[in-house]
Amino acid sequence: MPECHRPLAMAYVKIQQFGPTFPLCKALQMGTIFPDLCKPFCGKRGVCR
Numbered sequence: 001m002p003e004c005h006r007p008l009a010m011a012y013v014k015i016q017q018f019g020p021t022f023p024l025c026k027a028l029q030m031g032t033i034f035p036d037l038c039k040p041f042c043g044k045r046g047v048c049r
Contacts, residue, residue: 019036027033
């Protein structure tokens with residue numbers, strides 16, 4: 001099917017409640033102001049290093 005005739009995708013994004021935030025200095029260290037978005041990086045095969 002040619003690209004110009006493909007249907008567009010539809011996304012559903014749940015409305016999020018505004019939650020607690022890190023203090024500014026900690027947010028800069030963590031890379032995010034929101035604790036809920038602070039996830040450890042798990043590299044190869046899901047092993048956190």
